[in-house]
Amino acid sequence: MTSFNANSIAYDELIKELRSRLSFISLNELVYTYEIISYMTSESNCASNIQTIDDHITPSNATRKLDIIVATMKFISRIESNVNFLRLLIERGTNLIYKNKAAIEYESYRDLLTDTYNFNHLKRIERQLSKEDFVVYFFDLNGLKKVNDQKGHEYGNLYIKTFAKALTDSVRLNDIVCRYGGDEFIVIVFRYETDLTTIIERISNHLTDTQITFSVGWAKNTHRNLFKAIKEADQHMYIDKFEQRSAQSEGDNLQK
Secondary structure, X not given: OOOOOOOOHHHHHHHHHHHHHHOOOOHHHHHHHHHHHHHHHOOOOOHHHHHHHHOOOOOOOHHHHHHHHHHHHHHHHHHOOOHHHHHHHHHHHHHHHHHHHHHHHHHHOEOOOOOOEOHHHHHHOHHHHHOOOOEEEEEEEOOHHHHHHHHOHHHHHHHHHHHHHHHHOOOOOOOEEEEEEOOEEEXXXXXXXXXXXXXXXXXXXXXXXXXXXXEEEEEEOXXXXXXXXXXXXXXXXXXXXXXXXXXXXXXHHHHO
């Protein structure tokens, strides 16, 4: 199809250009560049080629991979004049760009530590969600600062991840679990039980073999406003936290 191929001296020239653009290229990125060239210059539209490229894309590296795709497309287009080939180059390059942008968008709405949604996702769907019937639960982990101080932040992160998994394992796939910030989580449940404590019992059961405890409040979306419901649930959570601390203080006094 084209005189350009991944085994030619042009590949070395492209790598030099990429190094000047990106300062540093990892071995993974060199392999990725080779596979992009192979895919873009292949005479067949082999599904395995695009799958191999997809395997390299993660939310954390998508931006750099996007730079490599664009630079590769520009480089090849400068040394090729075949109109049919250039048309195919644009088609395949656009496909790769779309996949990387999808990964970047995924990252912008996910919490990287827990792989739950983040606050940005709630803002994105605020208008849509505000029209829905749901119960929102506001969770706050108890004692995370003490865990970080005594066992280190790595253990604290594990503490957060374990709690996040307990949340996701306790709700349906269409419900929403979101890390609201720090040690705070939001869970939005659409088809909720008559007894709103049922989900809390499920979560507690998932945490039986851990030392993780939490405070929680909840509210229905009666005002048809997502963040009003969250604020109301937050207020109830603080009442729960206060009651837990009071009960613990009374228990400590009884033991003295």
